[in-house]
Each structure stands twice: as C-alpha cells, then as structure tokens.
Amino acid sequence: MSIAENIDALRRQLPEKVTLVAVSKTHPVERLMEAYAAGLRHFGENRVQELLPKQGVMPSDVRWHMIGHLQSNKVRSIVPFVHLIHSIDSPALLVTVNKEAERIGRVIDVLLQFHIATEETKFGLDLEEAVVLLGSGDFRSMRNVRIRGVMGMASFSEDQEQVRAEFRSLRSIYNELRDGFFSGDAAFDTLSMGMSGDWRIAVEEGSTLIRVGSAIFGSR
Numbered sequence: 001m002s003i004a005e006n007i008d009a010l011r012r013q014l015p016e017k018v019t020l021v022a023v024s025k026t027h028p029v030e031r032l033m034e035a036y037a038a039g040l041r042h043f044g045e046n047r048v049q050e051l052l053p054k055q056g057v058m059p060s061d062v063r064w065h066m067i068g069h070l071q072s073n074k075v076r077s078i079v080p081f082v083h084l085i086h087s088i089d090s091p092a093l094l095v096t097v098n099k100e101a102e103r104i105g106r107v108i109d110v111l112l113q114f115h116i117a118t119e120e121t122k123f124g125l126d127l128e129e130a131v132v133l134l135g136s137g138d139f140r141s142m143r144n145v146r147i148r149g150v151m152g153m154a155s156f157s158e159d160q161e162q163v164r165a166e167f168r169s170l171r172s173i174y175n176e177l178r179d180g181f182f183s184g185d186a187a188f189d190t191l192s193m194g195m196s197g198d199w200r201i202a203v204e205e206g207s208t209l210i211r212v213g214s215a216i217f218g219s220r
C-alpha cells in the first residue's frame, strides 16, 4: 500500500479527536512529502541530527514533535521551532529547555516521559520523581515550559494484556498528575501513547495522540 493509502486506512479507524503524528525517522524527505500531500502536518523524529535537516526543507506549517531521548546540548537547536517535546525524562532536561526557551522568548510545550515498559533500555521518569519535580520551587519558577501531559512506550510484546496494563498505568499517572498539579488547567490535555503495533489498544485506554511510523511509511 502507498503512504497515502496507509494514512487513509489509519484515519478511517482513528477517532477524530486523537492526533496522528507521523514518525518519519530514517525515511527521506520525499516520503515525508507524500504524507504531507495526504494532509498530515504532525511529524515526529527521535534524533536531533535527523530532525534539523528535515525541518530545514519541509514546509513551514509542519508541526515537529521530538519523540526521542534528548541531550541537553542539543536543546538549543530545536527550541526555535519545535512544536512538542515528548521526551522530558529528567528534571535537568526540563531546566535546560526552560532556559533555552527563555533566551529566545518562547514557551515550549512538553510532555513528561514515563518508564512503563519492562525493558530496561527505555528512558523515562517514574511517578515519584515526577511528583518531586512538579512540587519543587524550581519547577514553579519556570515560565518558558508548559507541561501538556505525559508520554510512554509499552513493552515490545505479543502479550496484549501486558501492553494494555502498561497503557493503563500511564493513564493513571496522567490522571494522578492532573488531579494533583494541574487541576483546572485545560492545557494538561495530552496522553501520548500508541505506535504502529499497539495504537488500537492505546486508543481504547484513552490515548489522545499516537506516534505511528512503520504503519505509514513501511518498515525501517
């Protein structure tokens, strides 16, 4: 199937209120432009080195999502244009994003990334670290970041009930933070979960944004 057909098929199945982010890592700009021509405007990349050259040549109305582990020394290069950083996985990274955003007078939307999978390799906070961060004076003094919600990746597993349980745990983290720190804040509205293999389960468990690569562009 073509990229346009893949996108059509996804759109037919996806509730309208769920945002579809096309994860374009490893794919050349010509393929991204096929997705753009099919109407997609949200694109996600996991490496700054790949994001920058693509951002430089894609149309300016693309909304770029940084979805991969972000090193502090790379933050400055993306803050001028990034739409949403999904991968805040340490308090220090949030401090850096706030500082770099302040330098250029932007407020950057971010998500806190949580470790919900069994795999050891995946980055992310746990609930306790997030509670400490959000309760700190440091955080309350940050004027140039806006926390929009949470992001997580489920285990790469055939066991659908395990995947579902992991998404459910992310949902409950989201609810707990919302009630504890963002009550009445309509901007805390994003639950980023679900990829090509598990987005249906994620949507059933309350996802508001799915990050889909191979189901759009084919395998990497």
Ligand SMILES: *Cc1c(COP(=O)(O)O)cnc(C)c1O
Binding pocket: 023, 025, 046, 067, 068, 153, 194, 195, 196, 197, 211, 212, 213, 214, 215
């Ligand atoms: C690569 C990636 C995706 C998309 O993965 P697919 O299985 O190709 O849909 C989603 N989220 C993150 C963080 C990724 O790195």
